[in-house]
Amino acid sequence: xxxxxxxALSLALLSVYFRESEHGSLHGAQGAGATVLRPFExxxxxxxxxxxxxxxxxxxxxAAKGENERLRTELELARRRxxxxxxxxxxxxxxxxxxxxxxxxxxxxxxxxxxxxLGYPPQQFxxxxxxxxxxxxxxxxxxxxxxxxxxxGQVTNVSPNTAQVTLITDESSAVTAYxxxxxxxxxxxxxxxxxxxxxxxxxxxxxxxxxxxxxxxxRTERLPSLFPRGIPIGIVTSxxxxxxxxxKQIQVAPPPNVDFxxxxxxxxxxx
Amino acid sequence: MTMVDALKIAALLFVASIVxxxxxxxxxxxxxxxxxVLVCLVAIALLRGAVAGALAGFLVGLLLDTAYLARxxxxxxxxxxxxxxxxxxGETTGRDRSHAPxxxxxxxxxxxxFGSLALRVVLGDPVDASTVLGSALVPAIxxxxxxxxxxxxxxxxxxxxxxxxxxxxxxxx
Numbered sequence: 237x238x239x240x241x242x243x244a245l246s247l248a249l250l251s252v253y254f255r256e257s258e259h260g261s262l263h264g265a266q267g268a269g270a271t272v273l274r275p276f277e278x279x280x281x282x283x284x285x286x287x288x289x290x291x292x293x294x295x296x297x298x299a300a301k302g303e304n305e306r307l308r309t310e311l312e313l314a315r316r317r318x319x320x321x322x323x324x325x326x327x328x329x330x331x332x333x334x335x336x337x338x339x340x341x342x343x344x345x346x347x348x349x350x351x352x353x354l355g356y357p358p359q360q361f362x363x364x365x366x367x368x369x370x371x372x373x374x375x376x377x378x379x380x381x382x383x384x385x386x387x388x389g390q391v392t393n394v395s396p397n398t399a400q401v402t403l404i405t406d407e408s409s410a411v412t413a414y415x416x417x418x419x420x421x422x423x424x425x426x427x428x429x430x431x432x433x434x435x436x437x438x439x440x441x442x443x444x445x446x447x448x449x450x451x452x453x454x455r456t457e458r459l460p461s462l463f464p465r466g467i468p469i470g471i472v473t474s475x476x477x478x479x480x481x482x483x484k485q486i487q488v489a490p491p492p493n494v495d496f497x498x499x500x501x502x503x504x505x506x507x
Numbered sequence: 508m509t510m511v512d513a514l515k516i517a518a519l520l521f522v523a524s525i526v527x528x529x530x531x532x533x534x535x536x537x538x539x540x541x542x543x544v545l546v547c548l549v550a551i552a553l554l555r556g557a558v559a560g561a562l563a564g565f566l567v568g569l570l571l572d573t574a575y576l577a578r579x580x581x582x583x584x585x586x587x588x589x590x591x592x593x594x595x596x597g598e599t600t601g602r603d604r605s606h607a608p609x610x611x612x613x614x615x616x617x618x619x620x621f622g623s624l625a626l627r628v629v630l631g632d633p634v635d636a637s638t639v640l641g642s643a644l645v646p647a648i649x650x651x652x653x654x655x656x657x658x659x660x661x662x663x664x665x666x667x668x669x670x671x672x673x674x675x676x677x678x679x680x
Contacts, residue, residue: 242565242587249580269573280529356532393576400576407633
């Protein structure tokens with residue numbers, strides 16, 4: 237009898253929550269509950285932090301030698317690119333000023349809310365996080381979430397003091413993106429296991445390994461992108477052309493300094 | 508179940524859910540994370556029976572859904588069923604069996620993974636079944652089994668000896 241009532245109550249809650257708007261009473265009650273739980277989660281996270289750091293330190297030590305070599309090569313390449321980019325940026329600014337160019341919203345048009353990750357997904361198929369800032373900090377639904385300057389997800393539920401973030405590695409996520417070198421535009425999707433791919437890129441486009449992939453920003457009025465243009469998403473790790481597929485098969489990996497399973501601090505962009 | 512027992516169970520599950528959300532949820536080993544709440548729930552259900560298990564499952568599920576800002580009722584539903592089922596096993600076949608906690612945790616981890624997946628499919632979520640039921644399931648079972656013996660011992664010490672319904676077994680003659 238008791239069990240039947242509890243099961244029915246669970247299903248009723250689920251049904252009402254699923255149907256009501258984000259301003260509904262259950263959402264409100266949940267937000268209040270999350271606010272009450274927040275200090276406990278913050279406390280537990282702080283207690284666990286030194287142990288996590290120690291684990292991360294040992295884990296990092298094992299991979300340090302190989303990583304050091306790779307990073308030296310990358311640094312050399314980055315230095316050369318930085319010089320080229322500086323010249324190009326200067327030229328770009330001068331030309332924009334001369335043309336009176338009107339651009340789509342960029343990163344500079346957003347305010348940054350830096351916050352801590354409070355909770356981690358309970359199950360393997362939930363690629364979500366709970367962060368320690370909510371609507372009181374100006375965070376809204378669909379706000380982009382960054383880690384180390386790289387797009388990691390978007391806000392999918394907000395309470396006054398916490399928010400739920402769905403990572404771009406979740407299968408429900410998709411981001412319009414472009415290859416910075418070739419300007420080829422496509423859609424970054426997550427496949428099984430959370431691997432990212434840049435889809436819908438025509439075979440004619442010259443996309444290469446190590447190219448940077450970034451958010452494409454708004455392109456159409458009907459379906460504007462949720463993210464400002466130019467947020468890095470990752471680096472192209474493989475490009476394949478097959479006879480059977482109409483588009484290129486492009487695999488994208490987040491930069492080495494972004495570990496989706498180990499995010500501690502994130503930045504939410506708010507307008 | 509006495510009022511003191513109810514308070515103890517509530518405190519235990521509250522601590523377990525905070526530890527789970529803030530600490531253990533972030534530890535991913537081969538795609539799986541240890542589930543302290545599930546193991547605690549199994550221990551409570553085995554020690555206090557089906558009704559206590561179902562009630563504990565419902566309340567801790569609600570707490571987890573609130574902490575994660577997930578859909579209210581989803582985890583409650585799954586944990587209510589899990590708590591009741593393990594409680595019934597503890598009251599009947601699993602009574603006084605030393606392997607009951609380990610067997611219950613292994614089975615409930617598998618059933619919970621299937622149940623979550625099925626519920627998400629019904630609700631129209633895209634889910635990666637191959638990871639959950641393939642590569643991550645075995646590590647999840649092993650991690651939960653590693654937690655079982657210390658957690659069961661702690662919960663048993665905290666709650667006291669198992670209490671079985673007196674009407675369950677009647678001796679004739």
